[in-house]
Amino acid sequence: GENVEQHPSTLSVQEGDSAVIKCTYSDSASNYFPWYKQELGKGPQLIIDIRSNVGEKKDQRIAVTLNKTAKHFSLHITETQPEDSAVYFCAAIKNQGAQKLVFGQGTRLTINP
Amino acid sequence: SAVISQKPSRDICQRGTSLTIQCQVDSQVTMMFWYRQQPGQSLTLIATANQGSEATYESGFVIDKFPISRPNLTFSTLTVSNMSPEDSSIYLCSVGGGSGNTIYFGEGSWLTVV
Numbered sequence: 001g002e003n004v005e006q007h008p009s010t011l012s013v014q015e016g017d018s019a020v021i022k023c024t025y026s027d028s029a030s031n032y033f034p035w036y037k038q039e040l041g042k043g044p045q046l047i048i049d050i051r052s053n054v055g056e057k058k059d060q061r062i063a064v065t066l067n068k069t070a071k072h073f074s075l076h077i078t079e080t081q082p083e084d085s086a087v088y089f090c091a092a093i094k095n096q097g098a099q100k101l102v103f104g105q106g107t108r109l110t111i112n113p
Numbered sequence: 114s115a116v117i118s119q120k121p122s123r124d125i126c127q128r129g130t131s132l133t134i135q136c137q138v139d140s141q142v143t144m145m146f147w148y149r150q151q152p153g154q155s156l157t158l159i160a161t162a163n164q165g166s167e168a169t170y171e172s173g174f175v176i177d178k179f180p181i182s183r184p185n186l187t188f189s190t191l192t193v194s195n196m197s198p199e200d201s202s203i204y205l206c207s208v209g210g211g212s213g214n215t216i217y218f219g220e221g222s223w224l225t226v227v
Contacts, residue, residue, distance in 0.1 A: 034215070034216065036218070041223075042220055042221070043203075043205055043218040043219050043220040043221040044156070044205070044218045045218075046114075046215065046216070046217060046218075049215065089155060089156065093216075100146070100158055100161070100171075101146075101156075101158070101207075101216055103155045103156045103157075104155065105154075105155050106154075106155050
């Protein structure tokens, strides 16, 4: 089955700097890769996603890149703000069968003012 | 995006008791899922709730411990049976999938077993 590895487990950056979180997946048939942000006491919120027919997607300060050959994808947050502090999860899914998300281990991002 | 409501949002439960969590969606959805998130951990799929048939459980989860109902396309329940402190977790309902793939989560039900 699919296995998703996420790094780093914790990340601390200065406000205004950029943050990058990386994930690798094992199943080359996976073709949809969402990123979720989870704030304390809340459920995961979808912040951006990318499909396997696209190499990069951007939404304001957030971007995701996908390298299908290397089977890895990354989340990029620019001009970080204190409200970006949260736990971020990557995930992968195949557009087949039961369509079950497999999650990475999570990254706790802290933005220092 | 779908609006997903979960009840209860938080509860403290006695060891050996059972608790049923409800998930209500504001639109009809084909796929509904239940996840568990243990303290400080990632999300693990418990089961897929199938409308009109038994839920499909993942390895390590059994129906006797986590019975699930899915009476229609907007509602599902998850029961955590005979709870022990190890069951203290966030239980999350999610919906989505299909050709669009987008999967959304509810706010979760935070259970503490004492």
